Amino acid sequence: MSTVGRVINLLAALIVSAAVLALFAFGYGPVPALGRSLVPGHGAWASAAGGQPIHSQTLSLPGLAHPVSVAFTSHGVASIQAADSGDAFLALGYLHARFRLTEMDLQRRLGQGRIAQLAGPAGLSSDKFELRLGLLRTAQAEWAATGRTSPAGRALLAYSRGVNDYLAQARRKGDWPSIYALANVYPAPWTPVDSLVLQGVLTQQLDYTTTPLDYAILERTLGRAHTMAWFPILPPAPQHPYDPGPYKHRAIAPIAPQAGQGQAAAAAPQRAEVPGAGPGSSQVTAQAARAASAILAQANALPPGLIHQYPDSNAWAANGPAVAGARSMLAGDPHLPQTVPSIWYQVALSAPGLSVTGVSVPGLPGVLIGHNAHIAWSLTDTQNQATLFYTERTSKSRPGQYFWRGAWRHMRQVHYTIPVRGASPTHLTVDITVHGPVMTQAGQTTSVDWMGNIPSPDIAVILGVAQARDFAHFRAALARWRAPSQNFVYADDRGNIGAISAGYYPLVRHGDPWLPLPGTGAYDVGGVIPYASVPQVYNPPGHVVATANQRPVGPSYPYYIGTSANFFDPGYRAAEIYASLRGSHKMRPADFASIQLSLTDRLARRIVPRLLAALRRGHLTAQQREAAAVLHGWDGTMAQNSAAAALWWTFWGDYLDAVFQPWWRAARVPVHKDRPGLDVSPQQASLDQVLAAWTTGDPSNRAFSPPGGPHRTAPAVMRAAFATAVAHLAATLHGAPAGWAWGRLHSRQFPSVTQADALGYGPRASGADLWTVNAADGGLVSHQGPSWRMIVAWAGRGSATGRGVYPGGQSENPASPWYEDQMNDWWDGRYLPMPPAGGYAAGPVVWSLRP
């Protein structure tokens, strides 16, 4: 080789060596620092240490005031015994971080608009949305309003200390969860604001809806008459309110003065009219519809589950003659997006003044659902409308201003810099009006007034509930709860039961709140329903109370709380629960369990006889006759091996299509802009209810006849839909109709919180549908359902027997034996004993935590 050649060779070798070493040391763009990430024993491989079975040991946790003992059951359920509540919350923070750090940090990043920092540019749309919406601003305001020495302040500080103790340990040992080593981005220290951001994420999942935007698009395309007939305020069928009245109209209550990003809601309360009472005057302009489309596009880019769509939780209680061997019993199964790991971490906390067992949310101090020594409680989503959109009046000659109450006002601006892994940071400016943050300026400047943006002392309330001894304490603690509005179902050791739908129910001064409202001031939120008037019941005469996201009050309730679209469940689960409870006496926990596991579809039981009657009057092919025979005698059970269940579900979808799709096509409803909110599907609670009502009571309704088409009646459309369903199933499943098992169509899936497919669970063939008490929501591959099943029986004063189970396991580490170890128990309907409140779980492993 010549000298020149050797020099060139040397230079090339030097450059390539430097490039490779730099790439492996620091990464480049989306490529992680592969050398650091993949060196065996460190980086991503180090997460194996976190997956090892734990053993008894003594750990030093700075910040503890006294020694703490933590006992683990064989499933990893922890019982924390501490000498004071601060130590208990510090230990809880440590455990959450030890077993759920990735989940906590991802939720924190989601709420704070920091997903792109970990995931790169793909996370930017979510970050922008969340920063606009303002979970971080709300959390900061909430923390600013929290006294540092208040119970909530101390709990949040102690909890953060516990999380940071674990972060320090992980930093020292280098055994981070794999995702951080691969991304070379590590969790920042935990703060109380982070916990409050997580509270905001949960609130968003349960409370933030885009339904008014869907209404705007539907009204613009279908017209007001059809929209309000097919998506009515009050559902056409009788409901099963847990609070049947009588009701008393009181003056509306003001929104807490420190609350809110906007000031409109905090203004002095005025009279709020019941909407929909007057003539329909609202006109959705093309600009408003365009703005609605723009916001829906943002929402559709979010990770699944962040926009509230599926109302599927159950909770009920019984006392008196309804129960046997117990003074009262309570059952609860909140239905949330099902992920691996679960949203829940089961724990028992014991300290002077604090004895509680149940499920906690990693990232939050306290037990959200469970029981203490005297009371038990569970939650379902109230489903009232908590999101209102305002179209702001702006002018090109007045940039950055909007018109409100007769004057031009300056929008407040907040600036953010969003770090993006592998790319330059992105800057975002959020405009805020008196109503709330501006979500879009496309078409028409539109802001959102969301109750979740009002700081809500939920941690203080949860701590208060955990310390309540009776219903009076329970009710008093919940008075401060604002969002997300929840039905708190109650049972105590004296044999009392009850329920309260705590939270803010916004009331506008004028206008139709289910549509975007003019932002000029006259249509602002004037206040909320007074706490004394929110739905509630105590020791009902029937000895049972049940909530399943149904409208909690009857039609004579004097306040607007939402429409039938999205905001409330159609009530089929509530009907099944009430039917089971009222038809039984001397129930035991096993009876409650059988209700929680019920696969009965009440809508099917109501409609299938009508279908069979219609089929008897028509000509059927041999295959259709065979399929109809499958439905004969079916009891509406959506079992995995049921061919009738598959036929019913397919038929109902085709029936909805046959009735409504011609109207949708004629009106050119842009369903692609928000399929869950705009498309014709069984997920549209309003359409299900109106079609069921027409089928049984108005079979000649004009809607059965397509626009410009021949006259049709319900039986004719049912026959056509049944033929379509049979053809569909024959093409999909083949063979004889008796072999078309529901489980061949329907499955459950539990995606990983990291969104790595291989780390999730399923899809696995499953029974159930969205109307069964044991619900499966989200379509043919369900990803939402019972996230925790709990039954508590009170045998006497201070004597509770609790059992519960959730799908998944206590650890988020796929290498841990506690990653999915409860999945089969949950799947097969088995329950595990809950550690006693104030007691100690019997377990083979004990940690001694020392200051």
Place this chain on the structure above:
Amino acid sequence: MADLRRLGKRGSYRLGRLGAQPAAPKAPSAPHYPSWAPHHRGPVLLWLLACLAGVVIIAAAAVLGWWFVPFLVGLAAGLAARYGRWRLRVTLPATVAMAAAGWGAALLWLVRGGLPEGTVAREIAALAGLPAHAAVAVAVTLLVAVIQAVVGLWLGRALAPSRSPG
């Protein structure tokens, strides 16, 4: 019987084999060296020991978190190859083997210690968006070591003056 009597004698045939045995090969006229070595470079055992040392160094360094050591070992191999006048077709496979075996040994060491590295390997592959098989993550990990070592080898050879065609 005549055939049996001939068993064991010159020109006889073995049971199950017909025909005469082939002639014995001629003894080499000179000591045999592998064709890839132009000159004698010392005992093969020494080379193997050096490679083994490289493997141990890479493995031990990996356990300590020193991810860049495969590069250094490759660099050393490159320098040694120049001074020792070893050909690339020898040093390249040896370097690749050292790097892969070093990090592979470190992984095995962790597995022997009871760590669930198989599951973690699957997790790494899944999080990286690769096919979620443990073998994929292991292969990528070993590849990182090998790339470093090869680049180091190149740099080592380029740094040292060439003493013979290689």
